[in-house]
Amino acid sequence: MFGGGGLNPRKMKQMMEQMGIDLEDIDAEEVVIRTPDEDLVFTDAEVQKMDAQGQATYQVVGTPESRPRGEGATAVGSGASDGSESESGADAEAETGGSPDIPDSDVEIVAARTGASEDTAREALEETGGDLAAAVEHLE
Known part of the structure; x- marks a missing residue:
């Protein structure tokens, strides 16, 4: 400079x-x-x-x-830090009510921005690999 x-x-x-x-x-x-x-x-x-x-x-x-991408990513608030209580993706999804890779806060942001339901917002986020901007664009 x-x-x-x-x-x-x-x-x-x-x-x-x-x-x-x-x-x-x-x-x-x-x-x-x-x-x-x-x-x-x-x-x-x-x-x-x-x-x-x-x-x-x-x-x-x-x-x-x-x-x-996705390797070594940890969900916020996950209790297992040593891997001893690891769950399969389906088990984690059943417990949290959604994909373990998509934080609820991201779902709320996409739903609020697009006016879509939270289920639709979560599906869009899953389709776009968790990319907020792409999910919003997909729903608009």
Whole structure:
């Protein structure tokens, strides 16, 4: 952005402050970037947030582990962290009243946005692999 070749860090920070750019280090435990084919999981990543003119930009520095989509994903609030009480997908679906991969909050968002029933919203989310935007587009 500035060329920065020979600028000392203190001078660079002073210039950024003058331009209204704020940098903040974020103590992140894990960063996940989801693509259609894989999850890029950064553990022990260095994350910085830069605010400039009301726009936030995040910088992630580290080496990701590539995982196929859905592998290693844990449902929020699942009791088994050691895998000892793992359930089949059908059992989990019967207990929660829906797909274990689709959070109820996502279903509510899609239903509210489209005016569809929660069952229809859940089906759309299942068809789109949990993609909120695609499910809304599918129902509109």
